[in-house]
Amino acid sequence: MTVHNLYLFDRNGVCLHYSEWHRKKQAGIPKEEEYKLMYGMLFSIRSFVSKMSPLDMKDGFLAFQTSRYKLHYYETPTGIKVVMNTDLGVGPIRDVLHHIYSALYVELVVKNPLCPLGQTVQSELFRSRLDSYVRSLPFFSARAG
Amino acid sequence: MAIFSVYVVNKAGGLIYQLDSYAPRSEAEKTFSYPLDLLLKLHDERVLVAFGQRDGIRVGHAVLAINGVDVNGRYTADGKEVLEYLGNPGNYPVSIRFGRPRLTSNEKLMLASMFHSLFAIGSQLSPEQGSSGIEMLETDTFKLHCFQTLTGIKFVVLADPRQAGIDSLLRKIYEIYSDFALKNPFYSLEMPIRCELFDQNLKLALEVAEKAGTFGPGS
Numbered sequence: 001m002t003v004h005n006l007y008l009f010d011r012n013g014v015c016l017h018y019s020e021w022h023r024k025k026q027a028g029i030p031k032e033e034e035y036k037l038m039y040g041m042l043f044s045i046r047s048f049v050s051k052m053s054p055l056d057m058k059d060g061f062l063a064f065q066t067s068r069y070k071l072h073y074y075e076t077p078t079g080i081k082v083v084m085n086t087d088l089g090v091g092p093i094r095d096v097l098h099h100i101y102s103a104l105y106v107e108l109v110v111k112n113p114l115c116p117l118g119q120t121v122q123s124e125l126f127r128s129r130l131d132s133y134v135r136s137l138p139f140f141s142a143r144a145g
Numbered sequence: 146m147a148i149f150s151v152y153v154v155n156k157a158g159g160l161i162y163q164l165d166s167y168a169p170r171s172e173a174e175k176t177f178s179y180p181l182d183l184l185l186k187l188h189d190e191r192v193l194v195a196f197g198q199r200d201g202i203r204v205g206h207a208v209l210a211i212n213g214v215d216v217n218g219r220y221t222a223d224g225k226e227v228l229e230y231l232g233n234p235g236n237y238p239v240s241i242r243f244g245r246p247r248l249t250s251n252e253k254l255m256l257a258s259m260f261h262s263l264f265a266i267g268s269q270l271s272p273e274q275g276s277s278g279i280e281m282l283e284t285d286t287f288k289l290h291c292f293q294t295l296t297g298i299k300f301v302v303l304a305d306p307r308q309a310g311i312d313s314l315l316r317k318i319y320e321i322y323s324d325f326a327l328k329n330p331f332y333s334l335e336m337p338i339r340c341e342l343f344d345q346n347l348k349l350a351l352e353v354a355e356k357a358g359t360f361g362p363g364s
Contacts, residue, residue, distance in 0.1 A: 004272035004273070005272055020272070022272075023272040024272065024273050024274055025271060025272060025273055025274045027269060027270055034270070037266060037269070037270060038270055040266075041263060041266045041267070041270065044259060044262075044263060045263060045282070048256060048259050048260065048263065049282070049284050051248065051252065051256060052248075052256060052287070052289070052303065053245075053284065053286050053287060054149045054150075054168055054169050054245075054286065054287060054303070055169055055171055055245070055286045055287075056171060056203055056205075056245065056286075057284060057285055057286050058285050058286075059284070059285040060284055060285065061282070061283075061284050062283045062284055062285060063282075063283045064267065064279045064281065064282040064283065065279075065280055065281050066267055066268060066271060066276045066277045066278060066279055066280055067275075067276055067277040067280060068271055068273040068274075068275065068276035068277070069271055069272055069273050069276060071267075085272050087273075
């Protein structure tokens with residue numbers, strides 16, 4: 001089991017943070033374009049899912065998988081979106097994504113007066129804590145990153 | 146346990162077949178007196194609740210019937226405009242039924258081609274080599290399963306999140322498509338499927354899948 005990469009978006013579609021661990025293929029477009037494409041896809045999936053749903057939804061879109069990877073999605077009521085790509089063996093990880101939001105983003109970025117909101121996170125502390133948290137996850141593989 | 150609907154999308158992203166097999170009812174009927182304490186608005190030719198969630202009526206629900214008369218879009222079946230009718234104090238008390246808006250065939254076409262592009266983007270953004278597009282999409286109310294054949298046709302099944310055996314059902318639908326649509330001399334490729342035998346066998350397969358939860362090996 002592995003974690004490929006992680007995106008953090010705010011409600012306007014700004015990519016607040018991106019980090020990758022075991023990523024074997026790049027999208028072949030500049031990173032800025034990739035963030036836009038990812039956000040656009042999630043935005044469309046959200047509206048697609050809310051139209052398709054036969055019942056009223058509570059959490060909405062949770063995850064999708066292809067033949068090679070699985071994308072996990074978590075959105076807060078304020079529109080912060082946490083997206084993690086893992087391999088197929090990983091089950092529901094809503095609590096992990098929620099932890100990244102509540103214990104890392106809120107504590108280290110929102111409560112940090114030196115971090116302006118709505119911009120890419122510059123905080124080195126957030127970066128390193130996030131990295132060590134993801135590396136400590138049970139489904140993060142021991143293989144060299 | 147249920148299978149909600151089936152979509153078949155051709156390689157260009159056009160919807161060539163759609164079947165709603167089971168639609169769970171989420172409707173609420175209530176009698177109101179004059180000033181209506183819900184805010185209704187017109188959206189996409191439908192009257193939707195914009196504000197005032199209560200008693201099972203949720204924001205985004207559409208007006209489905211007024212005093213037992215069905216509503217089609219912004220007009221009732223007997224030709225009255227909904228918002229105008231509900232704005233007139235003389236018509237109260239009035240009983241209104243609310244529920245999730247049904248998808249129109251136009252919306253289904255749009256959603257099918259939307260999925261076609263999401264499928265492609267899903268494979269482009271892959272962090273691993275050689276990924277397919279979206280095969281399974283999970284939400285809290287349903288799971289969408291997609292199977293793309295080598296010729297580019299996509300079979301999409303919407304089912305309850307707990308329903309098992311959808312992968313074999315998708316292959317079964319492919320088999321039914323090959324047997325009863327492709328082998329039908331009156332069927333032209335990439336065009337909407339209007340074949341009676343395809344319909345019948347698909348419905349049968351859905352019934353079997355729903356009951357068993359799974360097909361046995363080799364079927």
